[in-house]
Amino acid sequence: MALTSGFWLDKSLEEMNREEWEALCDGCGLCCLHKLEDIDTGELVYTGIVCRHYDQTNARCTCYDTRHEKVPDCLVLTPELVATLDWLPETCAYRLLHEGRPLPSWHPLRSGRRESVAEAGVAIAGRVVNEDDVHPHDWAQAWLEAREAAEEE
Secondary structure, X not given: OOOOOOHHHHOOHHHOOHHHHHHOOOOOOHHXXXXXXXXXXXXXXXXEEEOOXXXXXXXXXXXXXXXXXXXXXXXXXXXXXXXXXXXXXXXXXXXXXXXXXOOOOOOHHHHOOOHHHHHOOOOOXXXXXXXXXXXXXXXXXXXXXXXXXXXXX
């Protein structure tokens, strides 16, 4: 079934069918990053460490349909869950629409191009380290190094 142009403008998250729901994901990969929680403040900090199943070349999960089986704490987003997750990226279409905000001009549904996410500097591809390449005890250090390298660019 072909997507109706501008469907996200006329439908709530709850009204969307599966194809429309999936089309909202821009593939940025931010939700696939491991996060660290400050035990004193509860603040979540994104690391530069990405799930082993995130394909940085294609900006997609390599096991999307079975991701929850392979990574039990990988969340399957629903409209109800989106409403409770304050850590979703500020640029996340699910979050934006839930909050009544518009999709950015670089979002593939608006631009018509998946590349626009990377061009806008939102995509993580090429700027992160796969979790298999870093011991969990070193995640914070790897994140700092990746951040410093990105700032030098």
